[in-house]
Amino acid sequence: MAIEKSLVEPFKNLELLAKQVVEGFITGLHKSPFHGFSVEFAEHRLYNKGESSKHIDWKLFARTDKLFVKRYEEETNLRCQLVIDSSASMNFPVDQPNTKLTFSIYAVAALCELLKQQRDAFGLTLFDREINKHYPAKSSPSHQKLILNELNDLLDKGAKTGLTNAAESINQIAEVIHQRSLVIIFSDMFESSDDIEKLFSAMQHLKYKKHEVVLFHVTDKSKELDFEFENKPYHFIDLESGEEIKLNPNQVKEDYLAKVSGFYENLKNRCGMYKIDFVEADINKGFNEILYTYLVKRAAML
Numbered sequence: 001m002a003i004e005k006s007l008v009e010p011f012k013n014l015e016l017l018a019k020q021v022v023e024g025f026i027t028g029l030h031k032s033p034f035h036g037f038s039v040e041f042a043e044h045r046l047y048n049k050g051e052s053s054k055h056i057d058w059k060l061f062a063r064t065d066k067l068f069v070k071r072y073e074e075e076t077n078l079r080c081q082l083v084i085d086s087s088a089s090m091n092f093p094v095d096q097p098n099t100k101l102t103f104s105i106y107a108v109a110a111l112c113e114l115l116k117q118q119r120d121a122f123g124l125t126l127f128d129r130e131i132n133k134h135y136p137a138k139s140s141p142s143h144q145k146l147i148l149n150e151l152n153d154l155l156d157k158g159a160k161t162g163l164t165n166a167a168e169s170i171n172q173i174a175e176v177i178h179q180r181s182l183v184i185i186f187s188d189m190f191e192s193s194d195d196i197e198k199l200f201s202a203m204q205h206l207k208y209k210k211h212e213v214v215l216f217h218v219t220d221k222s223k224e225l226d227f228e229f230e231n232k233p234y235h236f237i238d239l240e241s242g243e244e245i246k247l248n249p250n251q252v253k254e255d256y257l258a259k260v261s262g263f264y265e266n267l268k269n270r271c272g273m274y275k276i277d278f279v280e281a282d283i284n285k286g287f288n289e290i291l292y293t294y295l296v297k298r299a300a301m302l
Contacts, residue, residue: 002234014148014155018109022117025110027293078120078298079137081177082108082147085218086154087128087164088239092188093220100218103283104186105155107216107290109148111184114291116144118298123177124150127169128160134176154276163240166191170202174209182301183213184294186281189267190226190240196263200270207274214297216281216290217264225260229252 047056047067055069065157090101108124113123123137124147135147156244177183183206191199206213229249237244249256271278279293 006070014105014151015113017106018148021106021110022113022285022291024280026286028288037121044230052097052212056101060268077180078115078118078301080111080115080122081125081137081173081181081183082111082122083125083127083183083185083187084108084154084191085128085164085166085172085185086126086132086159086162087166087190088159089164089188089190090218091159092224094239098283099158100188100220101159102155103281104216105151105282107186107287109151110287110291111294112144112147114294118214122147122300125148125173125177126154127166127173129163130169131163131172131176132160132166136176137178137181143225161240164191167198167202170199173204174202174205174211177211180210182297185213185215186218187215188218189215196266203270204274209278210225212297213274213277214277214293214302216279216293217267218281218283220284221280221282222284223274225264226255 024139047053047069051069057068060068084101084104086101090104091099093099112122119139121137121139122144123135124133125131125135126133133150135150166187172251173183186187189199202211202213219225227249231248231250233246233248235244235246268278270276277293279289279295281290
């Protein structure tokens with residue numbers, strides 16, 4: 001389901017929007033993922049006349065000539081930490097209602113709805129130069145409301161100004177969350193530091209802590225990766241440093257594409273090396289790829 005201005009602005013209600021996105025996604029699947037929750041066998045009990053025979057243990061009946069029903073206990077099988085880069089670069093494009101940050105907020109809200117329906121625990125972490133909000137994974141209704149309220153606040157306030165320190169923030173995240181969590185990160189991974197190795201080392205730190213990691217690389221693909229601008233002068237402003245430059249994009253396009261492509265491929269290859277799922281998340285597309293990636297990853301972890 002794509003984000004449309006006409007859909008988002010009348011509500012400004014993330015919970016309602018998230019439910020609509022998830023319902024549309026589920027309708028499009030051939031088989032609902034909400035059947036067959038992972039459960040653990042607990043004990044047998046005698047079958048009561050008139051109840052469903054679905055869970056009768058027929059093998060035990062063959063041995064004892066008595067009808068017993070298997071009882072099960074549902075359990076939370078997954079702890080998921082949802083991480084949003086809320087640094088200034090995520091405010092791009094500044095002249096559009098659908099920025100990288102708003103896309104990430106809507107996507108996380110939809111994931112919260114899906115996690116809730118899957119009865120999994122989830123938490124939220126926001127970072128820029130450091131972690132500025134952190135809610136550990138829980139599965140209570142009050143906790144879920146708290147997460148949605150925090151996402152609503154972020155939607156209203158937008159990203160902070162100033163530089164990003166993604167490497168330091170990810171290192172902090174690796175230390176503070178419960179081991180063996182599923183960590184889902186929404187970030188453009190633009191780092192203010194020139195030492196890109198620190199960023200890759202931070203990603204490796206997550207895996208060292210036994211976390212399963214999915215990185216949604218959030219970009220406006222046409223502008224940031226493909227550099228598709230009209231052949232006319234533009235006034236570019238760095239959202240984090242405030243540095244300004246006036247130029248015609250065609251003058252620098254070749255060099256820009258070479259550098260961005262190099263960074264992109266390096267990031268993608270390092271994620272592959274560390275067994276981190278790397279998913280391109282173009283803000284001009286919908287959420288189906290994001291929700292589907294989560295379901296596939298969840299199934300692999302259970």
